[in-house]
Amino acid sequence: MFSLVALKCTTILCMSLCAGGIFLFPLLAPGLIEHLHLTQPQLSTIALAGMAGQYPFSFVVGWLFDRYGPQLCSFLAAVMFSAAFGLSASELSSTPGHSERPGAAVAWRLTIYFAMAGLGTVLSYFAFVFSATKTFTRYLTIASGVTMALFGLSPLFLSYIASKFFSDSSTGVLNISQFLQFLAMSTGVVNLAGAFTLVIPSSATTSSTSNSSATNNDANEQSPLINRETAPDCMQDPRDNSTLEFLRDPYFWILAFYMVMILGACEMIISNVGTIVISLPSQFIQTLTSEGEQVASLQVKILSVSNTLSRLLVGPVADFVSPVFSYQHPEGFTTVTKHRMSRMVFLSGSASLLAITCAWMVFGVQTRHDVWLLSVGTGITYGAVWTVLPGVTCSVWGIRNLARNFGLIAYSPFVGTPIFSYVYALIVARHTLQGMTCKGRICWESTFIFSLGTSLAALAITAILWRKWSGRM
Structure with a gap:
């Protein structure tokens, strides 16, 4: 039991530290200007797509979490992150250096990719925050505060990775394509791990307040919401x-x-x-x-x-x-x-x-x-x-x-x-x-x-x- 909880906490830690990729756009913008010749309005549109992509679907993601649990949210986050960052990296690597080709079509595609990354962010965020709060219901605010704080540190952590491993030591120039590939792989792996580990142990999924078949079925479907210490009867x-x-x-x-x-x-x-x-x-x-x-x-x-x-x-x-x-x-x-x-x-x-x-x-x-x-x-x-x-x-x-x-x-x-x-x-x-x-x-x-x-x-x-x-x- 302890090992399962420790594995879940480790997964939540990794997910929260890797979820802030869209906030690193200021690190990417100089390279996008140099390689793709994007204008400031195009850059602003791409950045806004990443930020705004978090909000419109928050209700839908919350409903998905409550109905199907964190595993589906984690899996969808893995898909969105990997596709968004991977396609963005492909866009850069397929463009010849200092190409003079028009950037309108490229900017449009990058806008879509960063909107996908924004959706991946909210999927991952709901998965790790509410997995923590609904696992440790007795310490709900501690769980939410710690996971949100780790998410807040994510841009700092990822920017350190970028400067340490993906920047030229002499010039400090970031290799954007390689860094985006790293984001695609790391976010995909940790969120896919969440699809397997973000579950509540079966011993904590039984309601002690009702013996009816309907209630027991609902308890199984809603098992992530129930904790042995409180065992609330959700139906009542x-x-x-x-x-x-x-x-x-x-x-x-x-x-x-x-x-x-x-x-x-x-x-x-x-x-x-x-x-x-x-x-x-x-x-x-x-x-x-x-x-x-x-x-x-x-x-x-x-x-x-x-x-x-x-x-x-x-x-x-x-x-x-x-x-x-x-x-x-x-x-x-x-x-x-x-x-x-x-x-x-x-x-x-x-x-x-x-x-x-x-x-x-x-x-x-x-x-x-x-x-x-x-x-x-x-x-x-x-x-x-x-x-x-x-x-x-x-x-x-x-x-x-x-x-x-x-x-x-x-x-x-x-x-x-x-x-x-x-x-x-x-x-x-x-x-x-x-x-x-x-x-x-x-x-x-x-x-x-x-x-x-x-x-x-x-x-x-x-x-x-x-x-x-x-x-x-």
Whole structure:
């Protein structure tokens, strides 16, 4: 039994560290320009296809996971990753060096391939995150936080592999074709391994609360959802609703609105922290030309570290003070350990921290070296919200359809990020002279006033949800 769990954990570790290939596009872009003569709009379209490919199918992938388990998701991820990266590598290797052929058809094919890689990412993500949470139901938030943190480290891990083994030691130039071939093979192998190992032991698949044939059959089909420690009767859990009933719950939409405002603002900041830094003056009188870029790079690292650490720390704390509610017949809603605090504390705290961060940008920041608090606050907020969200979803709407429900809520940043990003972009454009870079607080001050208002609105939303879900969270 222990060896099977260890094998599953090893597979989850490998899958999470290999799943961030689409985030390495900045490493690939220079080579694509040199070898395929792609334009910046074409490159942006390819990158957007990879990023956007994660979102449209999150509900479908969640439904697949809940209905058929992680093995099918892992197998499909292996197919998508191998095909996407393999075909991209073939596209490069079949093109003569410095070819002058038009790049429109090539760009179109690469757009399709990276969209496939984006779909592979969400398939793999759901497979390893929810395999972990539904295996270790007693420590659900720890499991989700650790796997999400490892996924967040994936681009760093893969970029190290790229520079160490696939870059010229003298020039530092990346061999894109060989690296893409490596991604095709590695992601294919680890996700194919998940198709065989991401299962719950048979000893943990029997419900102790029902002896009917129908319930036993359902328990076998839904075995990944059941843990021996809790053994919930999924058929009798009043939280198990259809998709339509879930969407009719007004508090789902209220929670989604909170996510739109918090995650939308965070992802806008993550995407634009570099330009925010460069718009500000240095605290030194004389600076190097590259000083702005160095500070921007530092802020990106601070964001990454804050995001990762918050996921690793918030998970254990949340599971200790706010264990997830399960349903057992006839006891009703129970927790495996003492419930000390509502999980809404973490959502309220995240909204408060983001509001403080935005207020600092509006009233405190004067030089580019003051932006570190923005990076820390955004990273902690972003990591904490994503970490506690599976536990919130599970406590309110049950574990049986956790992946489906999480997938629906995960559409929130797909709505929020474009809204906040366009607000930022339009304000910057309004204060930028043609052919020049926007300089000064005026470039983004109005954006953070807007974000401060939405953060306070999100904080008010948590008060509504806290009152509604009292005793269930």
